[in-house]
Amino acid sequence: MNYHRVAHLNRQDVRIDEITIHSFEMGVYLVEALFDSRKGFIVDDKDRPQQFHSVEEVKQALTECMVRQAFLVHQSAYDEMCGGPEKVDNTLRLAVHFSNKGE
Template identity: 70%
Template sequence: MPYHRAEHLNHQDVRINELTIHSFEMGVYLAEVDYDGRKAFLVDNENKPQRFNSVEQVKQALDRCTIYQAYLVHQSAYDEMCGGPEKVDNTLKVPLFVPGAV
């Protein structure tokens, strides 16, 4: 499974094509990075997905590199009720401003 580490990417010469921050319940955020043709989640020292507590925390972890596009993605679970209509894709993808982005 491909992965990235924030400490390996957070350098001035690194150019990230796309950063996708996935928002989950209880204030958990996971960051997915498209860098050097490989799209993968950021992982911690134990190779588990690195959890962030805010969008700002993700931005701080990658504050030295150049990010061309950044998005916040959230999927609501509120349409999963018994007897309700068939689930539709309710993904919300919002562009983010990242300082230093081109």
Template identity: 55%
Template sequence: MNFHRIEHLNRQDVQIDELVVHSYEMGLYLAEVDFDQRKAFIIDDETGRPKKFHSIEQVKDAFGDATIRKAYLCHQSAYDEMVGAADKTDNTLKVPLFGSVEPG
């Protein structure tokens, strides 16, 4: 399983290609980073599992020293799973976030 650690990425000499913040219920967020051609979630050093964030600001602060080229908030709605609804389609919402810089 691929993973990244914040302490390896939150440095001035690091340029992250893409940061995707996945939004889940009750203010829970997981950060997925594309760095050095490797896409993986940030893990918690204590648990070895994906690190849980409780706000977008907490994610932003965690990567305060790194350069982030593109950043997105990604959310999938569960409302399409309601009884009588049409077959499930991809309802992923992907919104640009802080510091998104297009390559130039």
């Protein structure tokens, strides 16, 4: 399984192809990065997915590198009601702008 660390990504010479910020309940955000043809989650020093508490915190963690495109993704569980219609894909995917140096 691929993974990345903020310290390895947040450098001026790094060009990240795509960032996906996964939004979960209780204000937890996990970040998946496509860099150097490897897609993987950003992990902490103990190799656990690093938790962020806002999109702004993700942006602040990656201020030095170049991010080509980024998306915030959220899936709602509120369509899982008893007797309701079959579950449909209700994924919300929004573009997020990163202020990149050298733009």
